[in-house]
Amino acid sequence: MAEEKVEQRRRWREFWRRFSRNKLAVVGLVLVFVMFFTGIFAPWLAPYSYTDQNLDAVEQMPSLAHPLGTDELGRDQLSRILWGARTAVIIAPTATFFGVSLGLLLGLLAGYYRGWVETVIMRFADILFAFPGILLAILIAATVQGRIEAWLKGFEALEGFVKAGFAQVLVVIVALSAVGWPGMARLVRGQVLSLREEQFVEAAWAIGARPWRVIRHHILPNAMAPIVVSVSMSMGGAIVAEAGLSFMGIGIRPPTPSWGALIIDNYSFWRSPAAPVLLWLPALIVGAMVAAFNFVGDGLNEALSPGW
Amino acid sequence: MALLEVKGLKTRFFTEDGVVHAVNGITYELNEGGTLGIVGESGCGKSVSVLSVMRLIPEPPGKIVGGEVLFEGRDLLKMDAEDVRKVRGNRIAMVFQDPMTSLNPVLTIGRQIDEALELHMSMDKRQARQRTIELLEMVGIPEAGDRADDYPHQFSGGMRQRVMIAMALSCNPRVLIADEPTTALDVTIQAQIIDLVKRLRDDIGMAIIWITHDLGIIAGLAERVIVMYAGYIVERASVKDVYGDPRHPYTIGLLGSLPRLDETRKRRLFSMRGLPPDLIDLQPGCPFAPRCDYVIDRCREEMPPLEPVSLGHEIACWVDVRSSRPSKPAS
Numbered sequence: 001m002a003e004e005k006v007e008q009r010r011r012w013r014e015f016w017r018r019f020s021r022n023k024l025a026v027v028g029l030v031l032v033f034v035m036f037f038t039g040i041f042a043p044w045l046a047p048y049s050y051t052d053q054n055l056d057a058v059e060q061m062p063s064l065a066h067p068l069g070t071d072e073l074g075r076d077q078l079s080r081i082l083w084g085a086r087t088a089v090i091i092a093p094t095a096t097f098f099g100v101s102l103g104l105l106l107g108l109l110a111g112y113y114r115g116w117v118e119t120v121i122m123r124f125a126d127i128l129f130a131f132p133g134i135l136l137a138i139l140i141a142a143t144v145q146g147r148i149e150a151w152l153k154g155f156e157a158l159e160g161f162v163k164a165g166f167a168q169v170l171v172v173i174v175a176l177s178a179v180g181w182p183g184m185a186r187l188v189r190g191q192v193l194s195l196r197e198e199q200f201v202e203a204a205w206a207i208g209a210r211p212w213r214v215i216r217h218h219i220l221p222n223a224m225a226p227i228v229v230s231v232s233m234s235m236g237g238a239i240v241a242e243a244g245l246s247f248m249g250i251g252i253r254p255p256t257p258s259w260g261a262l263i264i265d266n267y268s269f270w271r272s273p274a275a276p277v278l279l280w281l282p283a284l285i286v287g288a289m290v291a292a293f294n295f296v297g298d299g300l301n302e303a304l305s306p307g308w
Numbered sequence: 309m310a311l312l313e314v315k316g317l318k319t320r321f322f323t324e325d326g327v328v329h330a331v332n333g334i335t336y337e338l339n340e341g342g343t344l345g346i347v348g349e350s351g352c353g354k355s356v357s358v359l360s361v362m363r364l365i366p367e368p369p370g371k372i373v374g375g376e377v378l379f380e381g382r383d384l385l386k387m388d389a390e391d392v393r394k395v396r397g398n399r400i401a402m403v404f405q406d407p408m409t410s411l412n413p414v415l416t417i418g419r420q421i422d423e424a425l426e427l428h429m430s431m432d433k434r435q436a437r438q439r440t441i442e443l444l445e446m447v448g449i450p451e452a453g454d455r456a457d458d459y460p461h462q463f464s465g466g467m468r469q470r471v472m473i474a475m476a477l478s479c480n481p482r483v484l485i486a487d488e489p490t491t492a493l494d495v496t497i498q499a500q501i502i503d504l505v506k507r508l509r510d511d512i513g514m515a516i517i518w519i520t521h522d523l524g525i526i527a528g529l530a531e532r533v534i535v536m537y538a539g540y541i542v543e544r545a546s547v548k549d550v551y552g553d554p555r556h557p558y559t560i561g562l563l564g565s566l567p568r569l570d571e572t573r574k575r576r577l578f579s580m581r582g583l584p585p586d587l588i589d590l591q592p593g594c595p596f597a598p599r600c601d602y603v604i605d606r607c608r609e610e611m612p613p614l615e616p617v618s619l620g621h622e623i624a625c626w627v628d629v630r631s632s633r634p635s636k637p638a639s
Contacts, residue, residue: 007457114368115368198409199404199405199406199409199410200409200410200411200412200413202364202404202410203402203404203410203411203472203475204412204423205364205396206362206364206396206397206401206402206404207396207397207401207423207424207427207428207475207476207478208393208394208395208396208397208398208424208427208428209393209397209423209427210393213423213427217412217415217423218412218415221412221414221415222412222413222414224414
């Protein structure tokens with residue numbers, strides 16, 4: 001078994017060698033790490049609380065006390081950006097996780113069972129696809145918002161969470177998962193359709209394997225590369241979609257900080273001298289993170305595709 | 309009683325272009341330890357006929373529309389899916405044509421052979437691995453213990469086919485179905501694989517169905533040969549009769565297209581004119597009639613039944629090729 005470990009390590013090294021050939025992908029990976037780090041350690045990294053108002057020091061330019069200045073209520077912009085990373089770190093992976101899981105499951109079912117199962121799932125996916133993603137997310141977010149908030153009020157133990165904007169985070173996650181699955185379902189179905197014709201799948205049937213075993217051992221592992229790439233890309237997509245929803249006012253709302261909410265909060269300062277830190281910086285961060293996840297996706301694609 | 313009896317097997321594919329009549333009522337039997345060769349050109353239903361036996365036809369679009377497949381006295385076509393799975397890989401195993409694509413690229417070959425053992429022999433991981441290494445040694449893979457942890461891409465084509473054979477033999481099957489297992493290999497490797505299968509057959513005593521379009525391979529391997537054309541059996545005979553006394557014009561054509569080492573005079577290889585018929589739009593009569601040099605009017609109206617011409621030698625043809633002249637000169 002020690003040999004298996006050596007083999008594992010060798011495969012990782014090989015993977016890293018291919019991945020790191022793409023310099024942008026490495027830069028993207030660093031940015032992603034920074035985002036997760038700040039998101040997880042925001043409470044310790046932020047010099048102030050994200051809700052602390054200081055009405056004596058509003059709309060300040062960057063200074064030693066407030067490295068990125070303050071907003072119209074005198075809240076420290078650096079702290080709000082750091083806490084915004086936390087919102088992104090909660091939303092992007094969770095929304096992606098649910099969207100991908102649902103897409104994976106439905107795509108597998110559609111590709112594997114074909115027939116009416118496939119027709120129902122894929123036509124439904126087509127219908128969802130017919131709407132622009134963000135429009136559908138807005139629709140879903142607006143519809144489920146009231147229900148989720150009412151439902152969460154039923155749990156007294158969760159009161160603290162609700163106050164901290166938990167309901168809004170949940171709304172965004174639900175909306176993004178609901179919009180995210182059709183793409184994954186299509187991708188997975190396509191993979192399954194082509195893999196099920198492979199001779200090694202036929203050979204697996206021929207030794208008497210059951211359907212679930214064929215899917216788990218022979219179909220899924222061979223479909224992993226495009227799925228992993230797509231997961232990385234949709235993380236970036238989730239960040240920008242969250243920003244979009246928050247910008248519309250149906251995502252994360254003040255005082256909970258999120259990068260998208262920061263943009264809308266400070267939108268009125270677009271002519272103020274503090275605009276670069278209050279408005280442009282959060283927008284730049286959103287853009288940079290989307291780019292970072294896409295670069296990582298490209299790198300993964302190159303590292304995982306055979307024949308390189 | 310025969311180990312495997314196929315009676316009147318019919319398989320069709322219901323596609324958008326129409327119904328493909330892939331297998332049109334074929335009957336044969338395979339005895340314990342015997343070897344049966346199935347010969348015919350591409351698309352004549354060889355593979356579909358054995359995949360039907362294994363119940364591996366994708367449904368839809370395919371469907372077995374008639375016949376019986378009696379294995380050890382039980383009809384495989386009437387079994388439920390779970391019972392068929394117990395037979396597959398365990399009692400009847402299969403080796404496929406292209407060893408480059410019949411192994412899963414992301415699993416070590418050891419894992420893939422273990423799979424069958426865990427499925428049918430209820431072995432735990434350690435026992436399975438031990439047996440896997442024995443099997444790999446049996447099929448002639450050097451340093452089997454180490455190579456079991458290698459991935460398929462680390463093996464050559466011939467070695468992969470040996471791995472496939474090891475996998476097929478893992479549960480000591482009674483029948484091994486080999487679907488053109490040497491077609492994708494070069495000639496020297498072909499010979500090695502054939503020798504290996506012959507040796508294993510004699511050691512283990514399993515029966516073999518060997519599918520090929522190459523009559524030369526069958527000669528030294530099989531006892532009985534079936535010649536298929538357009539989903540029909542057109543000639544069924546002992547291997548000796550097929551080579552020494554072929555009676556169906558199609559078989560004669562196939563043999564004529566083989567180069568021979570013992571030939572003294574230079575001769576052009578015979579090439580059969582025309583193409584195999586479209587199995588969607590099968591005309592009444594003998595499907596070989598449009599390409600046949602001995603064709604008579606009756607051929608275009610009625611499909612001849614498979615009837616004996618001598619003991620253990622049957623053909624499906626209206627014409628006796630020994631007494632009639634080709635109506636057209638051979639091209």
